[in-house]
Amino acid sequence: MATESPPQRSYRAACPNCGAPVDFRSPASAFAVCSFCKSTIVREGDALRRIGQSAELFDDHSPLQLGAGGTHQGAAFTLVGRLQYRYRDGTWNEWHALFDNGRSAWLSEDNGRYVMAFDAPLTQAPPRAESLQPGQQLVVEGQPYAVGSVTAARLIAAQGELPFAPHTERAFVVADLRSARGEVGTLDYSDAQAPKWSIGRSVAISELAMTGLADSAEKTLSARGIECPSCGASLEVKLATTQSIVCHQCHAVVDVSQGIGADLAHFAQDNGMEPQIPLGRIGTLTLTAKRPLPWQVVGYVERCDIPDSDEDEQTFWREYLLYHRTEGFAFLVDADDGWSWTAPITGTPQKAGDGMKHEGVTYRKLYDYTGQVTYVLGEFYWRLARHERTFNTDYIGTGNASKKRLNRERTGSGDTQEIVWSAGETLSADEVIAAFKLAPEQRAAMQRDAAPTTMQMSRLMKVAIIVFIVIVLLLMFRCSSGGGAADCSELRNTYGEASTEYRTCLANQRSGSRTGGGSYGGFSTGGGHK
Template sequence: MFRTACPSCGAEVLFRSTISALAVCEYCQSRVLRNADEVKDLGKIGQVLEDYSPLQIGASGVFAGRAFTVLGRIQLRYAAGLWNEWFIGFADGKFGWLADASGQYMVTLPLGLASNAPAWTALQPEGRYEHGGRAFVVTDKRVANCVGGQGELPFVVGNGYQAQVVDCRSGERFLTLDYSDVSATQTQPQLYVGEAVQLAALQMQLLRSDEDIQRSAGRIKGAAHVLDCPNCGSPLPYRAGVATQLVCAACGSEVDCSGDRALVLTKHTEAERYHATLDCGDGAMIEGVKWTVIGLIEMAETDDADSHWTEYLLYNWQQGFRWLVEAQDGWSWVTVLNRLPESWSAQHVVLDGQRYPQRFPAYGAKVLYAAGAFNWRVSVGDRVHLQEYRQGEFTLSKEVNAEEVVWSQAKVVSNQQIAQWFGKQDIKSLRPAGDDGEVSRSLAWRYTLILLAINLPLALFADELIEQLFWTGIAAYALHWPLNQGNGDDE
């Protein structure tokens, strides 16, 4: 451990690891560069926003049988939000990164330059990159700026440092191509390889407690905690830090609270709202865990305005984020996957050895209305491309936009279960969850009866009775054939 005085304010600055090149003074935010036993003041860096993350400097864990300690972090902002990159040092003197984004965690280790990487412009979501005999799929492509730093770091970084990164996945394996330092002299990006992890699997020690998170989330040292909409003055429904992008339910303004004050990003006139059963602030007890609705989004198909649904964002201090979807065919409990299926095509998906047939052809969707707090920026008019696959009570969904591809798994939930979770008695949907196709089946039988009522009397007086009955039977079968096919997919 190397101790020195901050060249700017004189406070003690610690370098716990020999691999650290830079340390941020926790008192004045000066960047202190270490060169042998000398230090240099490189100017200040922005303070990090304390968010919902349980990680903190000094926490320790184990990855792949190797003990590590969290030494520092940088906070990166992109167009729709921000995430943390935690710098971790291993007991053997090597280092890596623990990415923390929307409650998902990825550990990556540096492998040097990626000699076979294509140009930055050639990679897009769902593209392919080969490494170590394994095909990785591009799941995220971002340009982000460093807005804050804390603790120790392995290289010089400051406000305005721009990161150009491409994230790829193969099952639970995770890979990052970092194009930030690509130049005329260094033509290839840095390569980092690791895997998506559950925090519990890292055997973490000295994490922040729930009380610590609740007390500090959304605060910057010395800054006021803003909870009023800067456009209309209405109270914002949830504290910043847990989710830094807010949408005012009163005036529709998009408000960013990831800095030291709330900023109005965009103003909207209030869009038409469809009926939503739940609202921001509603609480639910689900399998012993208390969840709170912090945001809701009204969605519709781009080519069918009558096909609409509501997505509720739920949050718990320990479990992170989940989604609850209220659609025309009932309710679904949704978890974003931190891994990719084994294989997929337009016709089916395989996850954990289970085959999911296509439920619907691919379709587009757009945001009609949003209110509450989100961990990314959501705007009216945002569009995504969706594909759904169904097996029994589970649905796999793939959501793609220009910057990322996200897989999620949804489980059917009954009206009665929703009522029990939220302590409500008036939970309703257009038809009971789990009775997929019941409305269509009812209509099919109704039109079958009409068909028979019209054609049977005609057939009795026709010259070709057998032929008339034959064609009537064919028409009736055609009405029911799509429903029978759908049932076969779920078996």
């Protein structure tokens, strides 16, 4: 836990506008925002002068708050300030962390997790903001980086003690760069004449041993209520980072990224399938933290790929958005070729021939594809757009790491573009069933990757006979009628759209196409520091 700063480093004076006390914990801090009247205060020696006023903070129900403390690399810190930014898809926070040794840092939101970053000097002129593009390779301060995202943003509000004056009247570009060393570098062009540069690494709240978090983060997910703008049903937004929520009654997708008010953007969607793992269900899995933790299903997505030609097979898959209070978010993916989990990574893998290398593992490339959202349920920490497309590449681990998976996803256009890398591993259907305590009768519908030794012989023989009959019938249908989606409708009605029988039928209607596209991907997660 962060300890109180020594008295000689602290300074308190009355706000020149309202008289409320304004604290400065660090002698390096020259600016603060009065917590009572929101006046922006500049410190000049022992006197304070009002230079403006900050807007009200957008209430995003963040678990972090001023006064919360923790430990990073053996040093204690306290959150003393906050900057809140808005971009096209919502808002994000950067918290000013003051360490007991006097050093400052920024604890920023990043892809459902956090980054602890420290300001660093720029000894060479950085690239011009307008020249940056996601995926671009460049060198900053002698180190190689890949551009992860380029975002047009605006500072909308400030709070507490800050190392510089907050200016909320102009828009600027912020670019996140990611390295093979697991670092995220940020170029902040809020001052076009003197861009700011910071370098950080991914952290989890659990790793920081945070104390003094907001009450909503200490308890089970608490909710804030809104009314569905489509049907009027009462909706409860439970996650602090929610940008989109789907109405449980009419299934309209409601955009809450710009705040909860009377006029909420929304769009209707066609009905999809019921998730095999119910929303709200908690399962114990070993994912990002490398130890068993309870993960809650908070969102459900159905996606498909866009075939390059009419002869290519179109594949479908489903993703469950999982949440843990201190670890952040992860995805559970249900695809034709099996189950897997994946989560965004802070850095970027290294190129290795036609493949990639990440954390000592070499991955070979599987395929490229374009994905599209077809149906969603629940809550999401990014803004969902109708028929939004993503451009993906899947990789598989080589040698003894064949269970490992890697995915590159590019999203966005115009002034907000991004590339997100995700990493994870395969899971068996039995692991998923056990983790979420699903009914035994669901096993047949969820099984994608069972080996013969996992079945009893009698059941294996039954399945083999059924598959053999299906293949023979399909060959007959293809010879007589050329095949088509309608040929499989009876299997779909009998066994379900997610069944092995129906998927086998579809797969055998076409030849020469890949299977399992999107198995290891994840949704775009909103960009660096967002």
